[in-house]
Amino acid sequence: MTSLANKQPSELLVEMKNVSFSHGNRVILDDINIEIPRGKVTTIMGPSGTGKTTALRLITGQILPSQGDVIVDGLNVPELRRQPLFELRKRMGMMFQTGALFSDLSVYENVAFPLREHTDIPESMIRDIVIMKLQAVGLRGARDLMPSELSGGMSRRVALARTIVLDPMMILYDEPFTGQDPITVGVIMQLIRKLNDSLGLTSVIVSHDVAEVSRISDRLYIISGGKVEASGSPTELENSDSEWVQQFLHGRPDGPAKFHYPACDYAEDLLEI
Amino acid sequence: MNGLLDMIRGIGVKVLNSVRRMGRGHLFIFHTIMSFGIIFKEFSLLMKQLFSVGVLSVQIIAVSGLTVGMVLSLQGYNTLVDFGAEQSLGQMVALSLVREMGPVLTALLFAGRAGSALTAEIGLMKVTEQLPAMEIMAVDPYRKVIAPRFFAGVISMPLLAAIFSAIGVFGGYLVGVELLGVDSGGFWSQMQSKVGLYEDIVNGVIKSIVFGIVVTWIAVFEGFDAVPTTEGVSRATTRTVVNSAFAVLGLDFILTALMFGGA
Numbered sequence: 001m002t003s004l005a006n007k008q009p010s011e012l013l014v015e016m017k018n019v020s021f022s023h024g025n026r027v028i029l030d031d032i033n034i035e036i037p038r039g040k041v042t043t044i045m046g047p048s049g050t051g052k053t054t055a056l057r058l059i060t061g062q063i064l065p066s067q068g069d070v071i072v073d074g075l076n077v078p079e080l081r082r083q084p085l086f087e088l089r090k091r092m093g094m095m096f097q098t099g100a101l102f103s104d105l106s107v108y109e110n111v112a113f114p115l116r117e118h119t120d121i122p123e124s125m126i127r128d129i130v131i132m133k134l135q136a137v138g139l140r141g142a143r144d145l146m147p148s149e150l151s152g153g154m155s156r157r158v159a160l161a162r163t164i165v166l167d168p169m170m171i172l173y174d175e176p177f178t179g180q181d182p183i184t185v186g187v188i189m190q191l192i193r194k195l196n197d198s199l200g201l202t203s204v205i206v207s208h209d210v211a212e213v214s215r216i217s218d219r220l221y222i223i224s225g226g227k228v229e230a231s232g233s234p235t236e237l238e239n240s241d242s243e244w245v246q247q248f249l250h251g252r253p254d255g256p257a258k259f260h261y262p263a264c265d266y267a268e269d270l271l272e273i
Numbered sequence: 274m275n276g277l278l279d280m281i282r283g284i285g286v287k288v289l290n291s292v293r294r295m296g297r298g299h300l301f302i303f304h305t306i307m308s309f310g311i312i313f314k315e316f317s318l319l320m321k322q323l324f325s326v327g328v329l330s331v332q333i334i335a336v337s338g339l340t341v342g343m344v345l346s347l348q349g350y351n352t353l354v355d356f357g358a359e360q361s362l363g364q365m366v367a368l369s370l371v372r373e374m375g376p377v378l379t380a381l382l383f384a385g386r387a388g389s390a391l392t393a394e395i396g397l398m399k400v401t402e403q404l405p406a407m408e409i410m411a412v413d414p415y416r417k418v419i420a421p422r423f424f425a426g427v428i429s430m431p432l433l434a435a436i437f438s439a440i441g442v443f444g445g446y447l448v449g450v451e452l453l454g455v456d457s458g459g460f461w462s463q464m465q466s467k468v469g470l471y472e473d474i475v476n477g478v479i480k481s482i483v484f485g486i487v488v489t490w491i492a493v494f495e496g497f498d499a500v501p502t503t504e505g506v507s508r509a510t511t512r513t514v515v516n517s518a519f520a521v522l523g524l525d526f527i528l529t530a531l532m533f534g535g536a
Contacts, residue, residue: 060409086411093409100406103398114410 013038013170013202014059019068020226021054028054030226031068036204036219041196043205043213046223047248047257052206055223056172059204060094061085073169090118093163094172099155101147101162107134108143111162118166133161137191153184160191170202171195177209185209189216210249214238222248224257294498301419301494308413308420318421326387326422326489327429331436333386334379338370338437341378342444345369349445350453359455363464366445367438371468371477372533375438377525380484383430384517388492391422392513395496396506404497419497423489430485431478438477476532483524488517 014036021029028051036042044052057063058070061077070077075088101110111130115121121129134140137157147155156176163171173192177185193216196203207213214220214234221231222245230237230245237245247255263269312319349365395418398404404414442464449455468474492513499509 062405062408086413089409089411094406096402096406098402100402102403102406103401114412117410117412 011037013073014204015069015071016055016058017069017071019055019058019070020066021051021058021063022066027226029058029065029223032223032226032228034221034228034231036202038202039196039200040218041193041203041205041216042219042221043207043217044221044223045206045208045210045213045248046229047208050223051226052208052223053174056094056174056204056206059172060089060092090166091169092172093166093168093170095156095159095163095174095176097175097178099147099152099159101150101155101158103147105147106143107139107145107147107150107158110147110158111143111165114162114166129165130161133165134158136164136195137161138187151184153180153187156180156184156188157191160188160195164195164199164201167199168201170204173203173205173207175207176205177207177212185212192216210251214249224248297498298490298494301497302490304415305419305423305490305493308416309424311416311420312424315421318417319425322421322425323429326391326425327432330383330386330429330433333382334433334437335440337378337382338375338440339444341374341437342366342370342441342446343448345374345441346445346448346453350449350455359449359453360459361463361467362449362455363442363445363460363462364467366449367442367464367468368473370438370441370445371473373525373529374441375434376477376480376484377521379434379437379481380430380488380521381518383426383433383485384488384492384514384521387426387429388488388513388517389510391426391489391492392496392499392510393506395419395422395493396499396501396509399497399499399501400503400506414497419493423493426489426492427482427485430488431481434477434481434484472532476528479532480525480528483528484521487520487524491517491520 012035014034016032016034018031018033019029020027020031032055034044034055044055046052054063058065059072059077061070061080064078072088073091075084077085077088080088101107102113105113108130111133112126115126115129130143131140134143137160139154139157139161142150142154142158147158150158160171171192176188176192180188189212192203192205195201205213205217217234219231220234220237222229222237224244229248230240230242232240237249240246240249244256246252247257253259345366346362349362349369350359353359353362353365395404398418404418407414407417446457446460450457450460495509495513495516496506499505
C-alpha cells in the first residue's frame with residue numbers, strides 16, 4: 001500500500017484518520033485511513049455494501065464517525081457546529097447517484113438554485129453563469145426542460161452543472177456511472193476529468209466500475225469489509241500481488257471473496273432427508 | 274423461559290423505538306417552528322403550499338360539507354318533527370357542524386387528501402435524494418421544505434373547516450327549507466339566536482387549529498422520517514392517515530370535554 005504520509009498536510013484536502021463507523025452492532029468502516037490530495041481525482045472502490053458511500057457521507061458531515069478524525073481543508077468535520085459545517089459545504093459539491101434534481105424546478109432553476117440561495121447577484125448574472133455551466137456539460141439547449149423529461153445521463157449532467165455552479169473546491173461523485181449506457185459513461189468520465197483539470201478541483205469518486213474509474217483516476221482506494229485493502233495509482237494496483245485486489249480488479253467470481261455463502265457440506269445437504 | 278425473555282425483550286425494543294420516535298418527532302416540530310421566519314422571507318413558498326394543501330382540498334371539503342349538511346337536516350327533521358320542534362332544525366344543523374362535524378370531518382378529510390400527499394411528497398424527495406442534496410448545498414430542508422408545508426397546513430385547516438360548516442348549513446337549508454318545507458324565518462332566526470360566537474364558533478375554530486397543527490405535524494414528520502424506499506413511503510403514507518384519524522378523534526373528545534363538558 002503506497003502512503004502519502006511524506007506529503008505536506010496542505011497538499012491533502014481530505015484526511016480520514018483512524019475512522020470507524022458503526023450502525024447498531026454492524027461495523028461499516030473499521031479504523032480506516034484515507035488521504036485525498038488536492039487537485040487530483042481519487043476513487044474509492046469496493047464491492048457493494050462495503051462503506052464507500054458512508055465514507056463520502058462522513059466527508060460531508062451528514063453522519064458522524066464512531067471514532068477518528070475527518071479533516072477537510074484543515075477543519076475537523078465531526079467537531080463542526082451547524083453553521084461552520086454549512087459554510088464548509090458551500091465549498092463542496094456532491095453528485096448523487098440519482099442526480100437528486102428538484103423535481104418541481106426546471107433544469108435552469110435547478111442549476112440556479114444554489115446561486116439564489118447563497119448569493120445576492122443580479123438575475124442577469126445568474127442567467128449568464130447558469131448558461132455557462134450548462135454549456136460546460138453540453139445541455140445549454142435543455143434549460144427549459146423539467147427533470148421528468150431528462151434521461152438518466154442528462155439528469156446527472158444537470159446535477160453536475162448544479163454542483164459546479166458555486167465553483168467548489170471539491171466534488172464528490174456517488175456512483176456516477178451506475179446504470180448508464182456506454183456513451184453516457186464516456187461523457188461523464190470525460191466531464192469529471194476535464195472539469196477537475198480545467199477548474200482546478202479535487203474530485204472524489206465512489207464507484208465499483210473498475211475499468212472506467214481506472215482510466216480517469218490518479219489514485220485508487222479499494223475498501224472491503226470496512227477496511228482499506230489496497231491503495232495506490234491504477235498501475236500500482238494493477239501490478240499488486242494481493243489476490244483479493246486481482247480478483248476485484250478482474251471481476252473473478254471466486255477467490256479470496258468466496259462465490260458461495262457459507263453453508264454445510266453440499267453432498268450431506270443433498271442426502272439429508 | 275427463553276420464549277418469555279424474548280417476549281420481554283421484544284416489548285422493550287418496541288417501547289424504546291416508540292420513545293425514540295416520539296423524541297425525533299418533538300425535535301422535528303421544534304426545528305420546524307423555529308424555521309417560521311422563512312414564511313415571511315420567502316412568502317411565495319408559503320403561497321405555493323397554501324395552494325396545493327388548501328385550495329386543492331376545497332373541492333372534497335365543499336362536497337362533503339354539502340352532503341353532511343343535507344343528511345343532518347334530513348335526519349334532524351325526522352326526529353324534531355315528532356316533537357313539533359322542526360323550527361329548531363337550523364340551530365341543530367349549525368351547532369352540529371360548527372362544534373363537531375366541521376372541525377372533525379375536515380381534519381379527517383384533510384388527512385386523507387392533503388396529509389397523505391404531504392407525506393408521499395416529502396418521502397419521495399427523500400427517496401430521490403433531494404433532501405440530502407439540499408443539505409449538501411448548505412440549504413436547510415426545514416426552512417425550504419418542511420416549514421412552508423407545515424404552516425400552510427395549520428393556516429388551511431380552520432379556513433377549510435369554516436368552508437365545510439358554511440356549505441353544510443347551506444345544504445341543511447336546501448333540504449330543510451326548500452325540500453321539507455320548514456319555515457325559512459324560523460330556520461335562520463333559531464340558528465342566529467342559539468349559536469354563540471365564543472362558546473360555539475370560536476371553540477370550533479380552536480379545535481380546527483389544534484387539528485391543523487397535529488395532522489400536518491404527523492404528515493410532514495412521517496414523510497421526513499420515512500424509510501427511503503417505495504415500501505417505506507407507502508407505509509409512512511398509511512401511518513399518516515391512520516395516526517391522524519386516531520389523534521383527531523382522541524383530541525376531539527378531550528377538547529369537547531374541556532370546552533363543553535361542564536355546560
